[in-house]
Amino acid sequence: MARIIINLTALLCFIGLLHHAKGANCFEKVADIVFLLDSSSSIRQEQFQDQLNFVQNVADNFKIGSNNIQVGAITFSDETKLNFQLNTHQTKPELKSAIARIPYVGGGTNTAKAIAYAQEKMFTPENGGRAWAAKILVLITDGFLNREHYVAAHQEAYFAKFDNVTIMAIGVGSGVQDKDLEGLASTPKEKYVFRVNDYQALNTLRNELSIKTCQVPPQQDQSSEENLEPEKQPRKFCGGKPADLYFLLDSSNSIHITDFDRQLRFVSDVIDIFDISKSHTRVGVTLYSDGIHPVIPINNDFDKDDLKYRVSKLQRLTGNTNTAAVLKYIREYGFRDDIARPDVAHIVVLLTDGKSTNTLQTEMEANLAHKAGIYVFAVGIGNMASIPELMAIASDPDESFLFKVTNYNALRHLRNILAIKACTVEATPNDESVQNDFACGIYSPRDTMFVFDGVTLGLEKSTILRKAIGKIAKNMGLESRHDQRVGVMSEAYGHNTDARLSEIRDQASFEERLGSAKGGKLRSLLRKLRHHAFLPNNGGRSSAEHVAVLFLDERTEITPRVIHEARRTMFKIKLYVIVVGSEGSIPGANRICSSPADEHLMYVPTYDDISLSTVSIAQQLCDA
Structure with missing residues (x-):
């Protein structure tokens, strides 16, 4: 008997809710509702008609008018098509007639573009949007083409929700996953996510959707940050957050000087949100x-104030987009132990409006940055920014760390969102396995010879290189893998300070065997390397891969004879070049290393930085 009473009560409640959806209270609801209707080729003409019937039936549940509920409609496929604005049809018969006339289009599925259009255009005052009305977006979809499309749609949905648009996501069929819908819809998910098996079943949602729509609260006064939810008050939310934050700003040829200035204003706006001090947030550019x-x-x-002023005075550079190099630099030097704080979050915000010069290298460097505990926010600007590459650059999940805006003006919309996202990340413990004990992934015998001109460099710099080579060799598995042999050649003519491949089995042996050298030039070093270094009586093995690592600095001159000798050497030996100096400081360095140059040419800014780069050098020697 109790069960009957409970069920009867539930039935009465449900009837009451239906009455609420059609009754006086809901009729007095003030809301601006925009329907996003899938018009891609994944649905048939009759299924599209089922969508239109559903929208008409939902509209029947409301009082339509400028003082009550207004409805707008957008269809989307490859492109977004505006069917009518919120203030176009102010009577129910006129609205239902307009819905019935919405044409089917066909094509691909660009949900992200439709959400962006709705957020940016549909709720504006000139198109009927009312500041006091609830803003509601009803999205109907049967799936996404791929991960890239989903990430883009998720990001646009996040922007819309941050702008106080309530999103109701309706998934049709098995092609759309629950997690995809949950990523798009407002919270709580159980209130704003709907599922049906097919388009004909949409009408079963008519009353439930109407009830949920009636429950969406009206807009609050957004003129003051005090009226926002706590998670949307960036200064309160982020003010005391301790973090080390770098902005990496694209300064390539593709960026107009006015757009570069907009980047700087964006950086200044984000800085304004944080408490800038040695004990709170520190910012580098x-x-x-x-x-x-x-x-x-x-x-x-x-x-x-001083930081913002210095940002405003930065000057645009020119050139290509070497994203890999800046990620490598920040990982190796930006967050090194004597600069970054170990107990705070290490954050990078990278802005770019194009594809990098080397996608593979960029992805590799981004992966190393992630492993090093660096949170990377990737911001793509404009149509030329590659979503797949941004996904590789950004930390996981992409939905939280990847942003894409249409142009530099739109960066201003990211200010609060990006700041709050950055505030949610926590410091990660230093991964000792990545930083200090890298394990080389070599699965075949390899003989590696390290080469530098000890006489030209002098004792102090030669000593720095000796210690660094020992660390590199250790990270390459010298002490744990017996199929790896390492040797050193530091003079062009003599033999007393060289170490043969078969002689050294630990780091200390390097520093003991390498003494002062007695003269030599680069061309002679290369010739000696080619003729003698890998001979069997010097420990070389015919079954092993032969690799040489050549250290140079800014005093090195690459002559035609040196290039000729290097090319002859590369017929037998894989040749890496490590330049101690800025990129481009040795013209022609890319002509004396193996191909491709971006995998075999490395730069270390100064000799003081070499010891901090031994892990990344070992990684590149191993990976390539």
């Missing part, structure tokens, strides 16, 4: 194009 230009170090002593 690096520009990148062909080369890397650290313009504001993270360990600066500037207060907020």
Whole structure:
């Protein structure tokens, strides 16, 4: 008997809810509702008609008018098509007639573009949007073409929800996953996510959707941050957040000077949100194009006003987009132990409006940055920014760390969103396995010879290289893998300071065997390397891969004879070049290393930085 009473009560409640959906209370609801209707080729003409019937039936549940509920409609496929604005049809018969006339289009599925259009255009005052009305987006979809399309749609949905648009996501069929719908819809998910098996079943949602629509609260006054939810108050939410944050700003040829200035204003706006101090948030800025230009170090002593002023005075560079190089630089030097704080979040915000010069290298460097515990936010600007590459650059999940805006003006919409996202990340413990004990992934015998001109460099720099080579060799598995042999050649003519491949089995042996050298030039070093280094009586093995690592600095001159000798050497030996100096400081360095140059040519800014680069050098030697 109790069960009957409970069920009867539930039935009465449900009837009451239906009455609420059609009754006086809901008729007094003030809301702006935009329907996003899938018109892609994945649905048939009759299924599209089922969508239109559903929208008409939902409209029947409301009082339509400028003081009550207004309805707009958009169809989307490859492109977004506006069917009518919120204020176009102010009577129910006129609205239902307009819905019935919406044409089917066909094509692909660009849900992201439709959501962006709705958020940016549909709720504006000139198109009927009312500041006091609830803003509601009803999205009907049967799936996404691929992961790239889903990430883009999720991001646009996040922007819309941050702008206080309530999104109701309706999934049709088995082609759309629950997690996809949950990523698009407002919270709580159980209130705003709907599922049906097919388009004919949409009408079963008519009353439930109407009830949920009636329950959406009206707009609050957004003129003051005090009226926002706590998670949308960036200064309160982020003010005391301790973090080390770098902005990596694209300064390539593709960026107009006015757009570069908009990047700077965006950086200044984000800085304005944080408490800038040595104990709270510290901000550094690096520009990148062909080369890397650290313009504001993270360990600066500037207060907020001074920091913003210095950002505003930065000058645009020119060149290509070497994204891999700037990620490598920040990982190796930006967050090194003597600069970054170990107990705070390490964050990078990278802005770009194009594809990098080397996608594979960029993806590799991004992966190394992630493994090093660096949170990377990737911001793509304009149509030329590659979503797949941004997905590789951004930390996981992409939905939280990837942003794409249509142009530089739109960056201003990211200010609060990006700041709040950055505030949610926590410091990650230093991964000792990545930083200090890298395991080389070599699965075949390899003989590696390290080469430098000890006489030209002098004792101090030669000593630095000796210690660094020992660390590199250890990270390559010298002490744990007996199929790896490592040797050193530091003079062009003599033999007393060289170490044969078969002689050294530990790091200390390098430093003991390498003494002062007695003269030599680069061309002679290369000739000696080619003729003698890998001979059997010097420990070389015919069954092993032969690799040489050549250290140079800015005093090195690459002559035609050197290039000729290097090319002859590369017929037998895989040749890496490590330049101690800025990128481009040795013209022709890319002509004396194996191909492709971006895998076999490395740059270390100064000799002081070499010991900090031994892990990444070992990684590149192993990976390639």
